[in-house]
Amino acid sequence: MEKSLNWREFVITRAIKASGYSAIVFVLLIFVFLMREGLPALGEVEAGNLLSIRWYPIEEMFGILPLITGSIIVTIGAALIAVPFGIGTAVFISEIAPRWVREILKPLVELLGGLPSVVLGFLGILVLSPFLRVFLDLPTGLTAFTGSLLLGGIAVPTVVSVAEDALDAVPRAYREGAWALGATRWQTIWRVTLPAARSGVLTAVMLGIGRAIGETMTVMMVTGNAPVLALKLGSLFSPVRTMTATIAAEMGEVANGSTHYHVLFFIGIVLFLISLGVNIAASSVVFRAKKRAERILS
């Protein structure tokens, strides 16, 4: 009895350890592969070409700046939509809605989060983009803005559900403490509940943005796919092309080992570094908040 328990303990610990380490190994392998396939691009393409504003691989023009700005503008647009809307919804669900509304909204949001993005892209092409074209009087409805709207929509459920959990975890005593001081419900949310849930809400925002940066299908379907440098505000309403969409669209057609192939991987590296940066920024903010709380509590 005693013995078999020990044995099971041993196997389970080992299995958990093995899966933990293998996760690290896989990430490393992916990273090595990405580097091996992408870094040669630096040798094959001059820096001037790589940093130019023309992406036209057939003519050996590999300017990746339009793709980077394309990704950035779509992501910023999505964040501007997803963050206020997502946090607002989370506050509504956890602080304001009566219980029966909450019980309908919560599963609904989770359901939306599970919607395949290709379905949203489809809606974007068939409904949203024709509507935007007519409504905003644009030459085409397939623009960065369309992509932002849809990506924002994709990120909202993530933001809502993570932020809602964070708000829910704020002790009821905090709210009652504020109410007992004569704070209105709104003052309590703004000055007490949200600040107390700050680190969780930040995590929600970062996860939402992360989701938006990495999204491929939807942006490929609705942003028009024109690799044009997007620097002005007006670019929001013209077609752009993102890094993810470029890789997805062209990877199937390039010759293995060609310069174009290496540049596509190089874009992958850039994308990887950007998401890494966002993640590190996010976790350091959260970490700092935690650290502070620990220091204060000790």
Added chain:
Amino acid sequence: MNKIVIENLSLQYSDGTESLRNVSMEIPANAITVLFGPAGGGKSTLLRCLNRLNDLADVEVVDGKVIIDGENILDPKTDVIALRRKVGMVFARPVVLPMSIRANLTYGLELAGEKRRSKLDEAVERSLKLAAIWDEVKDRLDDPAIALSGGQQQRLCLARALALQPEIILLDEPTSGLDPLSTGKVEAALQELKKDYTIILVPHSVQQAGRTADYAAFFLQGELVEYGEGSVIFTAPKDKRTEDYITGRFG
């Protein structure tokens, strides 16, 4: 002079618990009135009626009247925010808000629209002195309040309630998590405060009830069993149930 008059107050939560049954009592100003009895007797529920904090809980039925200074505050037309400024509350677990010591104290006043720095500073010093914690924190008002010890946090909460210059102070087992020394400080502060305020205290033990009560009310399962001067209740209770509880035969 009766500050608060409670008439036939009954309260039922939405899950069907009847937490107060036909409670009537008169609470005088400038005294410590103690509500005591075993857990689940409705003491917290009664306190939370006095500042309408129960509005935010799942309450099914509230019946009867709570009259403060001649006005029935259960009336839906009551300005609840103003009421909560007039009736301060301190909870069992100190709830310091996630801000500095100073900000904890000025928070309520700022919500009430007070912006003048001099007024705020004055309120900080006055209320900290009243709560007998000024000497301990005066040099670190800008530190996070959560860095204070439990006993200091609780006195900070008392000070925070006092900063709004309330007329009535409700305390729900304010010393249940504190060591005897801190408990003593809080009790001493209350004895000072009763000269100017109406104090209603739910003590965390019969001993504390005996030590602090000018008036005492014994609650059992939503019912007010006995109410009168503390000196009488704790020496010669009329009801058998009160006597059993005080002598430690149950509860």
